[in-house]
Amino acid sequence: MAQLADSLVNVPLIVPTTALGYSLALFWGGQDIITNVTVLVIFAHIAFTYPLVVRNVAGAVMEVDPSYEEAARTLGAKPFATFRTVLFPIVRSSVLAGAILAFTRSLGETGATFAVNPDANTMPVYIVNLVESGDFYLAAIAAMVLIMVSFVFMFGIHYIVKGEGGRR
Amino acid sequence: MTTVELRNLTKRYGKVVAADGLSLKVEDGEYMCLLGPTGAGKTTALRMVAGLLSPDEGQVLFDDKDCTHLEPEYREAVMLSQNYSLFPHMDVNSNVIYGPRIKGWDPDESQEVADNMLEMVHLQNRKDAMPRELSGGMQQRTALARALASGSKVILLDEPLRALDARLRIELRREIVLLAKAMGITAIHVTHDQEEAMVIADRIAVMRGGKVIQVGTPREVFDDPATPFVANFLGQSNFFVGKVVGKENDITIVENDVGVTVKARMCPFPMGEEVVVAVKVGNTTLKHNDGFFMGRVERILYEGTYIHIDVLANGERYAAKVPNRKYEDFSEGEEVLVGWPPTEAKVFAMPPEGLAEELRLE
Numbered sequence: 001m002a003q004l005a006d007s008l009v010n011v012p013l014i015v016p017t018t019a020l021g022y023s024l025a026l027f028w029g030g031q032d033i034i035t036n037v038t039v040l041v042i043f044a045h046i047a048f049t050y051p052l053v054v055r056n057v058a059g060a061v062m063e064v065d066p067s068y069e070e071a072a073r074t075l076g077a078k079p080f081a082t083f084r085t086v087l088f089p090i091v092r093s094s095v096l097a098g099a100i101l102a103f104t105r106s107l108g109e110t111g112a113t114f115a116v117n118p119d120a121n122t123m124p125v126y127i128v129n130l131v132e133s134g135d136f137y138l139a140a141i142a143a144m145v146l147i148m149v150s151f152v153f154m155f156g157i158h159y160i161v162k163g164e165g166g167r168r
Numbered sequence: 169m170t171t172v173e174l175r176n177l178t179k180r181y182g183k184v185v186a187a188d189g190l191s192l193k194v195e196d197g198e199y200m201c202l203l204g205p206t207g208a209g210k211t212t213a214l215r216m217v218a219g220l221l222s223p224d225e226g227q228v229l230f231d232d233k234d235c236t237h238l239e240p241e242y243r244e245a246v247m248l249s250q251n252y253s254l255f256p257h258m259d260v261n262s263n264v265i266y267g268p269r270i271k272g273w274d275p276d277e278s279q280e281v282a283d284n285m286l287e288m289v290h291l292q293n294r295k296d297a298m299p300r301e302l303s304g305g306m307q308q309r310t311a312l313a314r315a316l317a318s319g320s321k322v323i324l325l326d327e328p329l330r331a332l333d334a335r336l337r338i339e340l341r342r343e344i345v346l347l348a349k350a351m352g353i354t355a356i357h358v359t360h361d362q363e364e365a366m367v368i369a370d371r372i373a374v375m376r377g378g379k380v381i382q383v384g385t386p387r388e389v390f391d392d393p394a395t396p397f398v399a400n401f402l403g404q405s406n407f408f409v410g411k412v413v414g415k416e417n418d419i420t421i422v423e424n425d426v427g428v429t430v431k432a433r434m435c436p437f438p439m440g441e442e443v444v445v446a447v448k449v450g451n452t453t454l455k456h457n458d459g460f461f462m463g464r465v466e467r468i469l470y471e472g473t474y475i476h477i478d479v480l481a482n483g484e485r486y487a488a489k490v491p492n493r494k495y496e497d498f499s500e501g502e503e504v505l506v507g508w509p510p511t512e513a514k515v516f517a518m519p520p521e522g523l524a525e526e527l528r529l530e
Contacts, residue, residue: 070220071253073240075267075318085270089257 021112037117049102056098060091170321177226186212188378201365204375245322252311254299261295267318285313399446408445435515451512452488459505
């Protein structure tokens with residue numbers, strides 16, 4: 001059961017994001033509970049980025065020696081206090097790293113966004129539109145900005161992971 | 169005032185029985201050692217006291233109150249594990265003050281308790297250090313301070329000295345006992361090291377196969393073991409198998425199937441009964457002119473203060489520890505007489521599953 005859930009988490013990573021976005025648009029399009037397309041775009045982005053966070057955090061949690069939590073419990077901490085004061089701080093860097101990975105992935109994504117809402121003007125969609133209209137100069141500048149932002153976050157992860165690793 | 173009682177605890181993992189009707193009562197302020205070979209169920213017992221493990225059957229009582237299903241944080245029984253489990257993201261002070269803080273004590277009072285504890289373990293100068301910056305001994309002392317600062321009435325120690333080198337181990341075990349006694353808390357200390365148990369415990373509970381076989385003061389379990397296993401586990405014993413052939417003046421005479429006779433303490437077994445005589449290695453004598461039977465010296469080991477001599481006699485191996493000044497008296501291959509003072513040898517009924525099985529260290 002746990003193994004099944006574990007592999008299901010990975011499904012959004014293997015399904016092409018365009019297919020994911022299209023199926024989400026089909027599913028949510030035929031109802032009138034949520035009609036705001038921006039919310040649907042956010043849904044789509046959550047769907048293909050959350051495995052990155054889950055992977056990272058689950059891996060880190062499994063590596064934490066259960067004796068830390070046991071020690072905290074026998075010292076008088078209730079389960080939630082144990083999570084807040086012991087487990088979370090120990091895996092905090094992995095939560096952050098997962099969040100940054102998810103953010104960068106979301107930042108550069110076109111397929112799902114386009115499938116859910118062709119008018120959503122996210123950065124990559126904007127670049128595609130610029131290229132299509134022949135505005136290569138502006139497209140190049142926008143692409144550079146996107147690449148730089150992604151790089152800054154990648155270095156951010158590197159710094160966080162290394163910093164926390166050294167403190168252990 | 170805290171007594172801890174285990175009543176008939178049973179815990180199974182599939183086919184493995186980690187606790188098999190385990191019963192033990194630890195008195196208020198007592199330092200109790202759970203001693204036994206690996207796999208005897210010592211840690212399982214300790215975890216059931218801590219509330220980290222739920223027994224399949226039986227009860228755990230604190231001060232005669234049933235706490236079998238009480239969550240660990242309400243038990244006031246703090247666990248000190250062999251890897252210390254110091255929180256890696258907190259400095260020494262934050263680790264030590266963790267218990268008072270999480271229990272919501274007054275901040276000033278909490279800091280005072282933490283300061284006192286740090287002083288008691290001589291770490292007041294390392295308050296700001298992170299655990300990874302400390303030596304093994306300091307980590308151990310920090311963990312001890314953290315445990316004692318939590319205000320718990322019971323401290324549970326799971327092989328707390330295992331990861332330390334021998335010298336430090338001897339120093340720290342003294343400190344632990346002194347602190348526990350000074351604070352008047354009840355301690356249950358798990359160890360597989362019989363020497364450690366002998367010197368620190370008020371009483372020792374010898375465990376095997378998920379059961380307590382014998383409870384007594386170090387002297388009682390050493391001098392008057394309940395079973396051949398206990399006789400061998402504490403201080404190593406030599407065994408002689410035979411039948412009771414005579415009793416005179418508080419002494420039992422036992423003869424084996426090739427007619428060798430030895431003497432031992434008085435015993436309740438009838439004439440003709442098959443018995444096992446056990447005598448501690450340290451009480452076994454090797455002489456050239458006096459003893460019960462002849463043997464050939466097989467091996468001599470110089471161990472420092474003592475020398476260890478193995479002798480082969482009647483197809484069995486007997487060991488003796490004699491002071492090192494006698495090193496010149498023996499040589500490998502020579503014949504010696506093996507003997508012992510009859511009052512130092514105890515007679516046991518032949519274990520139903522055989523002597524080898526009885527002595528096996530799983």
